[in-house]
Amino acid sequence: MNEEAGGSSTQPGSEAATERVADRVQDRVNERLEARSNTKAQILDAALASFGTAGYDGTSLDDLARGLGVRKQTILYHFVSKRGLLNAVVDRCAGDLTAAMDEVLSGADRDWERVEALVRRVFRVALEQPVLLGLLREVSRPGSPGAQRLRNHMEPMMARARVWIEAEMAAGRMRRADAQLLLISAYSTVVGVATETEVLRAAGIEPTLRPVVQRRRELLSFLRSSLDPRG
Amino acid sequence: MNEEAGGSSTQPGSEAATERVADRVQDRVNERLEARSNTKAQILDAALASFGTAGYDGTSLDDLARGLGVRKQTILYHFVSKRGLLNAVVDRCAGDLTAAMDEVLSGADRDWERVEALVRRVFRVALEQPVLLGLLREVSRPGSPGAQRLRNHMEPMMARARVWIEAEMAAGRMRRADAQLLLISAYSTVVGVATETEVLRAAGIEPTLRPVVQRRRELLSFLRSSLDPRG
DNA sequence: CAGGGTCTTTACCAGTTGGTAGAGAGGCGG
DNA sequence: CCGCCTCTCTACCAACTGGTAAAGACCCTG
Secondary structure, three states, rough: OOOOOOOOOOOOOOOOOHHHHHHHHHHHHHHHHHHHHHHHHHHHHHHHHHHHHOOOOOOOOOOHHHOOOOOOOOOHHHOOHHHHHHHHHHHHHHHHHHHHHHHOOOOOHHHHHHHHHHHHHHHHHHOOOOHHHHHHHHHEEEEEOOOHHHHHHHHHHHHHHHHHHHHHHHHOOOOOOOOHHHHHHHHHHHHHHHHHHHHHHHHOOOOOHHHHHHHOOOOHHHHHHHOOOOO | OOOOOOOOEEEEOOOOOOOOHHHHHHHHHHHHHHHHHHHHHHHHHHHHHHHHOOOOOOOHHHHHHHHOOOOHHHHHHHOOOOHHHHHHHHHHHHHHHHHHHHHHHHHOOOOOHHHHHHHHHHHHHHOOOOOHHHHHHHHHHOOOOOHHHHHHHHHHHHHHHHHHHHHHHHOOOOOOOOOOHHHHHHHHHHHHHHHHHHHHOOOOOOOOOHHHHHHHHHHHHHHHHHHHOOO
């Protein structure tokens, strides 16, 4: 059998008895993992791209498989069901975002600088992986399959950020404001960037980097005016 | 036959030769229009709701028909094809929005007050018809069917707003800024409101009116700081 | 009453959907 | 060499998809 539906491959922590034997074992394991990951990871990538652009319902497993030069059953072997595939994709994206946030939160920046670093980091992810935003957008539609799963990932993230912000406020390093609403505004601004493409064309602008940067500046200035005690 | 796919019923302008005859004719026409509109309008409403929540691909004509207590072919009779139905829905929504904007633009407000009135009006539509935002969101996904059609509706609206804003700027009644980017920001903020529901739950808030109001205040203050010459 | 228009229906269809069953390929350890 | 595990394949399916063809119901007009 395979690991449970939607699970992502985990690096097994190896503890060696004899060095040579351990190395050989490790090599074999790595090979296996690589071989396993190769197809699986490719499927995951393609699925992310398709879910993020065509949506969940707009994605057919047959098309996905055809695009990969693989039979549909290969996909189902690795991810059990279409739903399982979506779950895996959501998990991966949420993981990427959480990792990016963690990186900043364990960094050296403090107070307002940390907020700014956080925003910049998230926007960087958004720019580097536009499909990720597409997926986020797709899956954050109320009632969408995977919405619950996304929520499960977001909840601790949100809670953590909120606790931190409120602590900063209590310590007087940030101006008092509604932390929840602040977070929501920030989040939907980021997702909004993904939404803009069509509107951009309607306004006669070919989609470039500029509006994204504009949005980031906007968000930062909003946050600053809400939070920065220096005004 | 029916009117062309996606067309919305138009009120025929009646010119009477004899009063009584004209009245009778008009009555008959009205009855016909009512009878026609009844099913058709119901279908349109249900379709808007379904497209806006489940998405285009996630909506099946059979389900839609079943929900209305009607056979699927009735839908196809009125709207020719699923795509035609989407077009009609998009047209109606775009019409509602344009009408709301026109109402303000032909009103008495001037300068900054007009901007504020515009924002408030659009938010009012958004609050009164949440499904409309859902549809907008669905259809403004790049590559989505109906995206082109939405663009066709938005383009003149955007152009008109832009011309007006730039004229205001030239006259010194608004601070100079990038009108296009401003419009995009405003638009995606409004659509962002629709996106927020799930995020709200993730943050532990039951969706209420409050965040929407918050977003409106945010947008207004952003626009004010960009545009209002009084600072 | 005949005839035509509007609307809704039944009957039917070819193509696609996600998913199951099971066989075969290839490498591994015993 | 054999059995086992991992992975990919072929073959098949019931359910549903959007859509066509055509008949019947209703109402009005001539």
